Amino acid sequence: MARPNAGTKGVPRLDRESQILDVASEHFGTQGFAATSVAAVAAGAGISKPLVYSYFGSKEGLYEACLDRGGALLADEMERIAQGEAVGIERGMHTLAGLFVLLEDQRYLWRLFFDTTAPTTGPIRDSITHYADRIGRLADEGVTELMTLAGNSDPLDVSAMTSVWLGIVDSLMNWWVEHPDQTADQMMQRCLRLLAALFGDPSA
Amino acid sequence: MARPNAGTKGVPRLDRESQILDVASEHFGTQGFAATSVAAVAAGAGISKPLVYSYFGSKEGLYEACLDRGGALLADEMERIAQGEAVGIERGMHTLAGLFVLLEDQRYLWRLFFDTTAPTTGPIRDSITHYADRIGRLADEGVTELMTLAGNSDPLDVSAMTSVWLGIVDSLMNWWVEHPDQTADQMMQRCLRLLAALFGDPSA
DNA sequence: GTGATATGACTCTGGGGTAAGTTACCACCG
DNA sequence: CGGTGGTAACTTACCCCAGAGTCATATCAC
Numbered sequence: 001m002a003r004p005n006a007g008t009k010g011v012p013r014l015d016r017e018s019q020i021l022d023v024a025s026e027h028f029g030t031q032g033f034a035a036t037s038v039a040a041v042a043a044g045a046g047i048s049k050p051l052v053y054s055y056f057g058s059k060e061g062l063y064e065a066c067l068d069r070g071g072a073l074l075a076d077e078m079e080r081i082a083q084g085e086a087v088g089i090e091r092g093m094h095t096l097a098g099l100f101v102l103l104e105d106q107r108y109l110w111r112l113f114f115d116t117t118a119p120t121t122g123p124i125r126d127s128i129t130h131y132a133d134r135i136g137r138l139a140d141e142g143v144t145e146l147m148t149l150a151g152n153s154d155p156l157d158v159s160a161m162t163s164v165w166l167g168i169v170d171s172l173m174n175w176w177v178e179h180p181d182q183t184a185d186q187m188m189q190r191c192l193r194l195l196a197a198l199f200g201d202p203s204a
Numbered sequence: 205m206a207r208p209n210a211g212t213k214g215v216p217r218l219d220r221e222s223q224i225l226d227v228a229s230e231h232f233g234t235q236g237f238a239a240t241s242v243a244a245v246a247a248g249a250g251i252s253k254p255l256v257y258s259y260f261g262s263k264e265g266l267y268e269a270c271l272d273r274g275g276a277l278l279a280d281e282m283e284r285i286a287q288g289e290a291v292g293i294e295r296g297m298h299t300l301a302g303l304f305v306l307l308e309d310q311r312y313l314w315r316l317f318f319d320t321t322a323p324t325t326g327p328i329r330d331s332i333t334h335y336a337d338r339i340g341r342l343a344d345e346g347v348t349e350l351m352t353l354a355g356n357s358d359p360l361d362v363s364a365m366t367s368v369w370l371g372i373v374d375s376l377m378n379w380w381v382e383h384p385d386q387t388a389d390q391m392m393q394r395c396l397r398l399l400a401a402l403f404g405d406p407s408a
Numbered sequence: 409g410t411g412a413t414a415t416g417a418c419t420c421t422g423g424g425g426t427a428a429g430t431t432a433c434c435a436c437c438g
Numbered sequence: 439c440g441g442t443g444g445t446a447a448c449t450t451a452c453c454c455c456a457g458a459g460t461c462a463t464a465t466c467a468c
Contacts, residue, residue, distance in 0.1 A: 007465025008413035034238035035321040048415050117239040150401035160379050167375025175367040197354035212432045212447035
């Protein structure tokens with residue numbers, strides 16, 4: 001029977017995969033795993049569902065591919081930043097600056113790794129754990145430095161502080177999503193002002 | 205045909221409703237709306253699915269009932285705390301102390317109002333908005349005070365700082381969920397230590 | 409022609425929602 | 439104080455559909 005839209009459109013697999021991952025990451029990042037449907041992703045990419053399955057195997061495979069691409073991007077950049085000389089609060093600010101620039105066009109990416117509706121078993125669990133650990137280790141490192149300088153090295157305190165730090169990043173990313181007109185630079189300036197307000201920085 | 209488990213078990217409606225809401229709030233709060241199934245809630249409460257529907261009408265009705273009960277509890281307590289004299293960081297600490305005591309046995313409750321998989325239309329949207337606004341207004345009030353004292357009253361700055369503050373509360377609640385052995389009092393002491401580490405409090 | 413790109417039209421399962429029936433409690437009547 | 443009808447509390451067994459996943463086929467580049 002006639003299938004008027006079939007046949008290649010001349011888009012190579014790797015390009016198409018990348019395009020699908022763009023759409024899928026946004027859906028997963030904003031709606032969450034459970035609330036995202038593969039059909040919606042396919043429609044968003046302007047293709048049909050079977051092509052998505054042909055390239056990624058399953059919904060979980062698609063999510064995993066998003067995690068791998070996004071996680072590598074995030075973790076690599078954060079590890080690069082962590083090699084700087086800054087410590088304590090300053091290191092945190094450098095990290096934020098890097099994240100703002102990196103994620104300006106995909107602000108939802110951060111949330112992929114904090115989705116409570118994601119499956120907690122199998123390769124997805126592993127992938128989330130892997131990248132969350134890489135990111136978390138850097139956060140932990142920075143927080144440990146800061147806490148040690150302040151004379152506190154209680155492991156639970158460090159753990160809680162790390163969680164708070166990641167929560168701060170999370171809430172800034174969410175706020176940014178809701179304020180699309182804000183540039184990365186404006187975000188950074190804002191963070192510096194907030195910091196100044198908190199610490200009564202005389203330069204404010 | 206035989207229905208060996210049918211018939212009343214002598215539990216009055218209001219008691220049963222409350223029990224269902226306990227289970228449902230925990231599921232919704234930990235798994236999120238989309239990833240929670242009514243059957244699982246019913247099983248958790250030791251009853252069958254139709255009873256849940258008989259009492260709450262729909263999955264959304266059930267969620268709304270959770271929101272109403274939890275939201276009233278949260279907002280009332282936070283409004284009570286806000287009547288105190290404390291300002292700035294101190295007010296924040298008082299709020300945390302109150303929340304820790306209030307939520308010691310239902311730490312997931314906070315997350316009901318920050319679930320991205322919840323429907324964004326209809327009465328649920330209204331209910332979330334209502335309580336999030338009540339809570340958010342208090343947070344905004346406290347943050348505005350703090351920022352004004354520091355000489356910054358830019359509305360976007362205040363908005364972002366409020367978001368960060370709510371994010372801090374959120375991350376502390378999440379950390380608490382993952383550390384069930386920690387008491388409310390221990391949490392409060394920990395927060396004071398973290399604050400001291402940040403601000404170099406000489407009393408530390 | 410061959411293989412990569414692509415799709416229409418299916419199947420099937422999980423979970424929201426329902427119809428109809430069962431049992432226990434209780435108020436009221438005799 | 440026993441019967442008895444009404445209602446509240448409950449269940450089994452089902453319907454139904456959205457969405458995950460598949461199959462057979464069609465088109466195009468080379």
